[in-house]
Amino acid sequence: MEGTAPPDRNDEYLFYQLLLGAWPAELTGVAALDPDSVRAFAERLEKTMVKSVREAKAHSTWASPNAVYEDAMVGFIRVALDTSRANAFLDSFLPFQERVARLGVRNSLVQTALKLTLPGMPDVYQGAELWDLSLVDPDNRRAVDYELRDRMLTGTMSSMRNDRREAMLAMLEKWHDGRCKLAVTATLLAARREHPMLFAEGGYEPLIASGPKSDQICAFARVNHASALLVVAARFPVRIEMDPGWDGTEVAWPRSVNHAMHWHDLLTDQAAAFRGGEALPVCSVLGDMPVAVLVSDGKCRS
Numbered sequence: 001m002e003g004t005a006p007p008d009r010n011d012e013y014l015f016y017q018l019l020l021g022a023w024p025a026e027l028t029g030v031a032a033l034d035p036d037s038v039r040a041f042a043e044r045l046e047k048t049m050v051k052s053v054r055e056a057k058a059h060s061t062w063a064s065p066n067a068v069y070e071d072a073m074v075g076f077i078r079v080a081l082d083t084s085r086a087n088a089f090l091d092s093f094l095p096f097q098e099r100v101a102r103l104g105v106r107n108s109l110v111q112t113a114l115k116l117t118l119p120g121m122p123d124v125y126q127g128a129e130l131w132d133l134s135l136v137d138p139d140n141r142r143a144v145d146y147e148l149r150d151r152m153l154t155g156t157m158s159s160m161r162n163d164r165r166e167a168m169l170a171m172l173e174k175w176h177d178g179r180c181k182l183a184v185t186a187t188l189l190a191a192r193r194e195h196p197m198l199f200a201e202g203g204y205e206p207l208i209a210s211g212p213k214s215d216q217i218c219a220f221a222r223v224n225h226a227s228a229l230l231v232v233a234a235r236f237p238v239r240i241e242m243d244p245g246w247d248g249t250e251v252a253w254p255r256s257v258n259h260a261m262h263w264h265d266l267l268t269d270q271a272a273a274f275r276g277g278e279a280l281p282v283c284s285v286l287g288d289m290p291v292a293v294l295v296s297d298g299k300c301r302s
Helices: 009-022 035-056 067-080 088-117 146-162 164-173 179-194 196-201 237-242
Strands: 203-206 217-224 227-234 250-252 261-265 279-281 291-300
Touching (some): 009 035, 009 067, 009 088, 035 067, 088 179, 088 217, 164 179, 196 227
Antiparallel strands (some): 203 217, 217 227, 250 279
């Protein structure tokens, strides 16, 4: 009967979710898959699927493993990820995975920026400064390569000192190594260190967007006396990919913040433009990056 052979439809759906969510960045968008890397990933996936099936207790359990069902499920995974032959499943899956990953990068940068600027204490897991595509135990027990992160951080910060915008765009273009996420994390943690009272005691003011794409914008201000920070983030990357322009969409300027100052984006060093000192055109701060974190240099515009 259709749908009853191992894995069942529920477990098969879980397999597709895990495959899409944890597919390694280094295997994304490549001309040819490395068989050893795919095999290593498949072995991790097999362990996770066996763990999930046993804990679901529908077909197997830890106390009484169903070897027949588990072996059939593992065989299903190995056939799906077999690189030694023509594989129609991988041919269909890989372009879809690449598009989802590329869109996911933009969502990840937005989430990282929000986590580090919204009220509250941000929780940054060790190792998650780069892409962390871990599955459940035992993946989450893997050692963190601190030496790699230290080297990447040194190089990333050095390149951003020369030309911040060019460096960020280059890292976003070659997103696979995770340096773009590392750069956002390091930049905003430095801002938190330089302005501790702003992040510890600063108020939070949601900012209303208006215009044709107002529902695709999340914006807010953090203000503490003379210190202020404005965040403008893009939502729904699929819709933005289909129609990338921001013409006519604006964010209201917070009343408690002096709009006459010079404002620039911490992430790209791009200056912000204003309309009559009352609104911030989204197109002036978003475009290349999916999020902007604006600060003032303390000087008024002439």
